[in-house]
Every structure is written in C-alpha cells, then in structure tokens.
Amino acid sequence: MRKYTPKDNVQKKSYYTDRFWVAPRVPTLEVEAGSHFESVVDTISNAVTIKEAGVQIGQLRIVINATDNFKALQILRDECGYAMCSELSAVDYLAQDGEFEVFYQMLNLNEAKRVRIVCRIKEGEAVESIVPLFKSANFAEREMFDMFGIKANNHPFMKRILMPDDWEGHPLLKTYPLQGDEFASWYEVDKIFGKEYRDVVGPENRDPASVERYDSQRFSRVGYEVPFGAELEEGKEEESPIEYSKTFMVDYTTGTTTLKKRK
Amino acid sequence: MQVTNKLTPFFENLNFERDDNTMVINFGPQHPSAHGQLRLVLELEGELVKKAYPDIGYLHRGIEKMAENMTYNEFLPTTDRLDYIASTSNNYAYALSVERLIGLEVPRRAKVIRTMLLELNRIISHLFFVATHALDVGAMSVFLYAFREREFAMDLMEDYCGARLTHSAVRIGGVPLDLPKNWLTDLSKFCTKVNYELEHTYEALLTENRIWKMRLEDVGVLSAEEALSWGCSGVMIRGSGIKYDIRKEEPYELYGELDFDVPISDKCDSYGRYSLYMEEMRQSVRILRQLIPMYDKTEPKLMAHAPQYISAPKEEIMTQNYALMQHFVLVTQGMRPPVGEVYAPTESPKGELGFYIKSEGEPYAYRLKCRAPSFFHTGLLQEILVGTYIADVVTIIGTTNIVFGEVDR
Structure with a gap:
C-alpha cells in the first residue's frame, strides 16, 4: 500500500x-503588575475584548478578535505610543483549525518595547487594512495577500507584489508544494509560447545537474570520451574495461623487478 | 484589458491615467542605478515625477518557503542570500532568533567574535553604500577607493571563514571557528586604515564637494512622522532625527557593554544620511578597537553547551559515545526547538532586520518571516519620489540603500 501523505500540508x-515525546513550550509569563505592558493591556481592554495576553520572550502577545484589529492598533498607536508597525504577516493553520493567524508586530520607540497583536480569521475572510494608520502596511498587506490569499479590506492597491500578476495559487500556503504546482511548472512555457506548445516543449527539467547519458552535445556520460555531436545509441556503447594501475612485482629473493599486469 | 502577445508584452494593470503630456517610463528592472532588480514605473510630466510605483519580485526565491522545508541548521547558509552585501548580519539575526527561542546563552568568546564580525560587516556594507551611491551620483573615483578598503575588509572575512560574500560565519549557538593567528593585528591595522581613509579620501572627496552637496542636499526629504509611518529603520530613521538604534535600545551580544555613539541628523535629506553613514563607520571602528582587548580575556569555548540542540565539540564527538549519538541525531533529524514564537530584532547595516519564527516543536520551522528593512524602504519610494525630478530619483534610490536579495527574499 502506498504511504499516506496528507494533502492539506505538503x-x-x-x-x-x-x-x-512531548515538545517543550516557550514559557508564557503573566503580564507583571505595574509594568509598561500592563498599562498597554489595560488601555486596549477598555476598547476591545482581549482573548489572551502574555509575555513571550520579552514581548507582549495579545490575542484579539480579527474584527477589532484596526481599533486595537489605533489605540496602540495613539494612546500607548506604538508608533511603528514593523511587520505584519500570517501563519497558515488551515490544516489544523481551518484558520489563519495574522500577527502585527508593533514597536514603541520611546520605551523600546514590542507588542505582537495576534488575531485569527477563517479561510476566505478578510482583515481590515491598517494602511490609514501605518503606511508600512501597504507593502506588507500586499505581501500577505500574495503569499496567503488573505485580502485586506480598503487597501489602496490590493495586488500581488512578489509573484507575477497572473500567477495562480498562494505560495506560502501549506498546501502549496515547495517545488511549485502544475501551473508553476508550465508558467513560462504557457506565457511565452502558449498552452498548445506544452507538448512540443515537454515538461521542464528543473534538475540542473541532470546529464543525458547518450546526448553527446551535452556532456554525454558513456564512460569514455566521444567527439562532440557523435551518434550514440543506447546499449551500443563501447565496452570500457576497468583499468588497473601497473604494478611492479619485486622478487625479494633475487632482487629483480618484473612488470606484471593484474587480471 | 490589452491583448498581449510576444511583441506587446503584458503591461500590468497600473492605474495610471495618461494625460496629454505625461509619460510612463520603466526604470529598470535592469538599470545599473536600481541596485538590483527594481522595476520602478514612473509617470513623468516633463522631468517631474507625478507617480511612482516600485514593482518588485524579480529576485523572489521563496526563502521563507524554503525555511519551512529545511531544518534550522540547514537554513542558516540560505540567510546569506538575503542581504548579500553583509551576510553575517543575516546569519546573526537568524541565529539570534533561534537562540532566543531555545533560550541559549552563547559563550563570551563567541560573543566577542560575533560582535567583531557584525561591525566588520557594517563597515563592508557602508563602504559599499558610499561607493555605489557616489557612483550613481557621478563621482567615479570614490567607488574605486571605497572598494579598495572593502576588499581589505573582505580579506579579513576570508581569513576568518574562507568566504568573501556568503560567510555563514555565525552558527546557532556560537561561532564555528576561533580567530586565526594575527587576525586581531590585521584587524587593528585595518581599523587605522579605514579611519585614515574615511577622513582623507572619502570625506575629502565628498563632504565639501560642491557637486555632491548640490545633488544630495534637500533631496529625498523624509519627515520623522513619515519615516515612522513607513516603518523605516536604521539610517533612514536616524536621518530623520529619531534616535533609535537597536544596538543601543534593545542591546544584544556585547553592545550593552560597549561605548559608542548613535549619530542622528535632523536634516532629513540624503546629505544627512550620507554623513550618518560616514559617522557610523567611525563608530564601528571605535567598537572594533574596544573589542580587540576583550578577546584575550575570554575562555576558549566557542559553542554553547546544549546537547539537546547543539552538537558537542569535535573532540568530544570523536571520543565520547553519547556525544556522537547526539550529534548523529542532530545531523540526521535536526534540532527541535520548543513550541512558541519569537521575534528578535537586530540592527543590520540596512536597518531593523529580524526573524519571526513560529515553532511547533518540529525540526522544521512552522513559519519563518524575515522582516527585511529594505522591503519597507522600497515601499517608501512610492511616496518619496513623487514631486522630485528624474535626476534625483537615482539619488533617492541610492540613499535608501536597498538590497534586492532582502526585498524579494
């Protein structure tokens, strides 16, 4: 029987x-009373519901509802001094929960503190764009759309950024194979010559190290040297016996050396 | 929708209205001043830029995808290919985030060596910036002089790790090699040389140069609010008068113990940023000089001791059975960091470089996001270029110091 490979995570x-074996966990600490992070949690919790808050490796991680993302980030910027959105992206949990995890990495330059706002959305849902708050989200949200297919509502220019415009599929999904899918393997052929040319061109050989044994125009490897472009047929190559080095046999009784070829 | 064929290629549906006297030109993707594969679509009215649209992705290699299919140690050499001008800073940023995820403490000698390499890479990168920026603007000779010193710095890197561009000189848990003989002597000679050349060559050629000033002053003006909003970092934000250096504010490695200044400029223009690059090189030399005597006071240990994650030193592997078994498991399966997520920011020569890693306890990272400073600086181009003249476009691209290995990843 063929080995089972899950299709939702390739x-x-x-x-x-x-x-x-139980994997250890990075400790999630309680938000310390009286700390800067506590005031952040308090300020945000006044406006939006906080599902979970904790400090992981020195950075506050707040889980909120996806619909509150704009509001929470606005409060973070205006009231808590988190003036920069240094990164935002998503994590694919479709296989486990049917959800994406979207995170916003925020930086407070005065306090040198970082907060990560995390929310979860279902497949096919969109998040509200935060470009009106942070212009850095302009490119970052486009990249998120490109890589995961998560759209940001009210984004000024929701378009693919790294992949070509006419690309199919979102490369960072867990369902997308590392070597690319069927569409990806034919993309260049389709684009340059058209789909009907697939039969002429044939599937692209993406292994740069591959060598055709009988192709004497491209470094044939039949075991001996052949002139460029020579006709080679499968199974008709010369026998190439293994050559051994010449060995001098020394007869120590007489002190003479004889040249013998090994069999 | 236009009909596309081989002769009229598909022109991506950019929302540019073409009025009677505007012209749309493609700057790149193969333009020597674009510092890589930047395609900048500019709408011009005469020589004035009315709209700019940076189109990226020509160097997209899917490095984040590769990270999900590689063990943690396998992925480290791939990070060289992000910001290939200063690879060690990428290796380090990645190693740091994995170390924070695991909770590793790196031996002090490794810390000294790492900090040295980071600062040496900063000098390499800044020299490259000065060289190419001057070349773009039209000063050819600076390019030749700056590349000469850059070669010396790369010789030092070569002496240490054998590679000039793709170093992989920092590993998760420490550094693989001790410094070779006489390396510190060469380094201090290099420090003297760079300091001398900074003052007598680059600054003598550029700083008071009338043409240089005319081309750079009041070009690419970026206010502090804009810089924050666009997620700028590094010199771009310090050039706008915001004093934020991650080495100072969120110290990692030995930066907490070292004595150095963070130069800022409130001119907000390209000239201010140029002078910051010059000053930062001086500070790097200052840091390197402080690090040289620190090296001798350290124990010779180079890799952290964490048998679950890091292989034991070679002698132990060859002599002790258990170390060999652990090494075998780590090589064949890879380390399994704890479940959790981490974002570790570092100050790379280009700005804030950090890796967000989400681990599910597997030998493969569940998600790795590389926060590349150049990516956000490229986004900034669509606003900062509007209203400038086409001659200044090259200056502004140069001043952002973007590297496309990092933008497209």
Whole structure:
C-alpha cells in the first residue's frame, strides 16, 4: 500500500516521530503588575475584548478578535505610543483549525518595547487594512495577500507584489508544494509560447545537474570520451574495461623487478 | 484589458491615467542605478515625477518557503542570500532568533567574535553604500577607493571563514571557528586604515564637494512622522532625527557593554544620511578597537553547551559515545526547538532586520518571516519620489540603500 501523505500540508515533515515525546513550550509569563505592558493591556481592554495576553520572550502577545484589529492598533498607536508597525504577516493553520493567524508586530520607540497583536480569521475572510494608520502596511498587506490569499479590506492597491500578476495559487500556503504546482511548472512555457506548445516543449527539467547519458552535445556520460555531436545509441556503447594501475612485482629473493599486469 | 502577445508584452494593470503630456517610463528592472532588480514605473510630466510605483519580485526565491522545508541548521547558509552585501548580519539575526527561542546563552568568546564580525560587516556594507551611491551620483573615483578598503575588509572575512560574500560565519549557538593567528593585528591595522581613509579620501572627496552637496542636499526629504509611518529603520530613521538604534535600545551580544555613539541628523535629506553613514563607520571602528582587548580575556569555548540542540565539540564527538549519538541525531533529524514564537530584532547595516519564527516543536520551522528593512524602504519610494525630478530619483534610490536579495527574499 502506498504511504499516506496528507494533502492539506505538503511541507517537509520529520521522518522520525516519537509518540511519547512531548515538545517543550516557550514559557508564557503573566503580564507583571505595574509594568509598561500592563498599562498597554489595560488601555486596549477598555476598547476591545482581549482573548489572551502574555509575555513571550520579552514581548507582549495579545490575542484579539480579527474584527477589532484596526481599533486595537489605533489605540496602540495613539494612546500607548506604538508608533511603528514593523511587520505584519500570517501563519497558515488551515490544516489544523481551518484558520489563519495574522500577527502585527508593533514597536514603541520611546520605551523600546514590542507588542505582537495576534488575531485569527477563517479561510476566505478578510482583515481590515491598517494602511490609514501605518503606511508600512501597504507593502506588507500586499505581501500577505500574495503569499496567503488573505485580502485586506480598503487597501489602496490590493495586488500581488512578489509573484507575477497572473500567477495562480498562494505560495506560502501549506498546501502549496515547495517545488511549485502544475501551473508553476508550465508558467513560462504557457506565457511565452502558449498552452498548445506544452507538448512540443515537454515538461521542464528543473534538475540542473541532470546529464543525458547518450546526448553527446551535452556532456554525454558513456564512460569514455566521444567527439562532440557523435551518434550514440543506447546499449551500443563501447565496452570500457576497468583499468588497473601497473604494478611492479619485486622478487625479494633475487632482487629483480618484473612488470606484471593484474587480471 | 490589452491583448498581449510576444511583441506587446503584458503591461500590468497600473492605474495610471495618461494625460496629454505625461509619460510612463520603466526604470529598470535592469538599470545599473536600481541596485538590483527594481522595476520602478514612473509617470513623468516633463522631468517631474507625478507617480511612482516600485514593482518588485524579480529576485523572489521563496526563502521563507524554503525555511519551512529545511531544518534550522540547514537554513542558516540560505540567510546569506538575503542581504548579500553583509551576510553575517543575516546569519546573526537568524541565529539570534533561534537562540532566543531555545533560550541559549552563547559563550563570551563567541560573543566577542560575533560582535567583531557584525561591525566588520557594517563597515563592508557602508563602504559599499558610499561607493555605489557616489557612483550613481557621478563621482567615479570614490567607488574605486571605497572598494579598495572593502576588499581589505573582505580579506579579513576570508581569513576568518574562507568566504568573501556568503560567510555563514555565525552558527546557532556560537561561532564555528576561533580567530586565526594575527587576525586581531590585521584587524587593528585595518581599523587605522579605514579611519585614515574615511577622513582623507572619502570625506575629502565628498563632504565639501560642491557637486555632491548640490545633488544630495534637500533631496529625498523624509519627515520623522513619515519615516515612522513607513516603518523605516536604521539610517533612514536616524536621518530623520529619531534616535533609535537597536544596538543601543534593545542591546544584544556585547553592545550593552560597549561605548559608542548613535549619530542622528535632523536634516532629513540624503546629505544627512550620507554623513550618518560616514559617522557610523567611525563608530564601528571605535567598537572594533574596544573589542580587540576583550578577546584575550575570554575562555576558549566557542559553542554553547546544549546537547539537546547543539552538537558537542569535535573532540568530544570523536571520543565520547553519547556525544556522537547526539550529534548523529542532530545531523540526521535536526534540532527541535520548543513550541512558541519569537521575534528578535537586530540592527543590520540596512536597518531593523529580524526573524519571526513560529515553532511547533518540529525540526522544521512552522513559519519563518524575515522582516527585511529594505522591503519597507522600497515601499517608501512610492511616496518619496513623487514631486522630485528624474535626476534625483537615482539619488533617492541610492540613499535608501536597498538590497534586492532582502526585498524579494
């Protein structure tokens, strides 16, 4: 029977699994009373509901509802001094929960503190664009759309950014294979010659190290040197016996050396 | 929708209205001043830029996707290919975020070496900036002189790790090699040389140069609010008068112990940023000089001791059975960091470089996001270029110091 491979996550997986092994967790600390992060949590919780808040590796992580993202970030910027949105992107949890996790990495330059706002959306849902608050989200949200297909509502220019405009599929989804899908493998052929040319061109060989054994125009490897462009047929190549180095046999009793070829 | 064929290629549906006297030109993707594969679509009225649209993705290699299909140690050499002008800063940013995820403490000698390499890379990158920026603006000779010193710096890197561009000189948990003999002597010689050349060559050629000033002053003016909103970092934000250097504010490695200044400029223009680059090189030399005596006071240990994550030193692997077994597991399966997420910002020569890593306890990162400073600086181009003249476009692209390995990833 063929080995079962899950279709919802085609990324590389560890071939070795220990079912008794429990992965340790990065400690999530409570927000300390009286700290800067506590005031942030308090300010945000006045306006939007906070599902979860904790400090992970020195940075506050706040989980909110996806519909509140604009409001929460506005409060963070205006009332808590988080003037920069240094990064935003998503994590694909479609296989596990049917959801994306969208995170916004915020920076307060006066306090040198960082907060990560995290929200979850279902597949096909969109988030509200935060470009009116932070212009850095302009490119970042486009990249999120390009890579995951998550749209940002009211974005000024929601278009693919890294992949070509006419690309199909979103490369960072877990369902998207590393080597690209069927569309990706024919993209250049389709674009330059048209789809009907697929039969003429044939599937692209993406292995740069591959060598055709009998193609004497491209470094044939039949075991001996052949002139460029020579006709080679499969199974008709010369026998190339293995050559051994010449060995001097020394007869220590007489002190003479004889040249013998090994069989 | 236009009909596309081979002769009239598909012109992406940009929403540019063509009035009677505007012209749309493609700046790049193969323009020598675009510092890589930047296609900048400019709508011009005469020589005035009315609209600018940076089109990126010509160097997209899917590095974040590759990270999900590689073990943590396998991925490290790939980070070289992000900001290929200063690879060690990428290696370091990645190693730092994995170390923070695991909770590793790196030995002090490794810290000294790492900080040295980071600052050396900063000088390499800044020299490259000065060289190419001057070349773009029209000063050819600076390019030749700056590349000469850059070669010396790359020779130092080559002495240390054997590579000139793609170093992979920082590993998760420390550094792989100790410094070679006489490296510190060469480094201090290099420091003297750079300091001398900074004053007598580059600044002598550029700083008071009338043409240089005319081309750079009041060009690419970026206010502090705009810089914050566009997510600028590094020199771009310090050039707008905001004093934020991650080395100072959120210190990592030995930066907390070192004595250095963070230069800022409130001129907000390209000239201010140029002078910051010059000053930062001086500060890097200052840091390097402080680090040289620190090296001798450290223990010779180079890699952190964490058998679950990091292989033991070679001698132990060759002599002790258990170390060999652990090494075998780490090489064949890869390390499994704890479940959780981390974002570790570092001050790379270009700005804030950080890796967001989401780990699910597997040997492969569940999600890795590279926060590249150049990506956000490229986004800024669509606003900062509007209202400038086409001759200044080159200056402004140069002053943002973008590298396309990092923009497209």
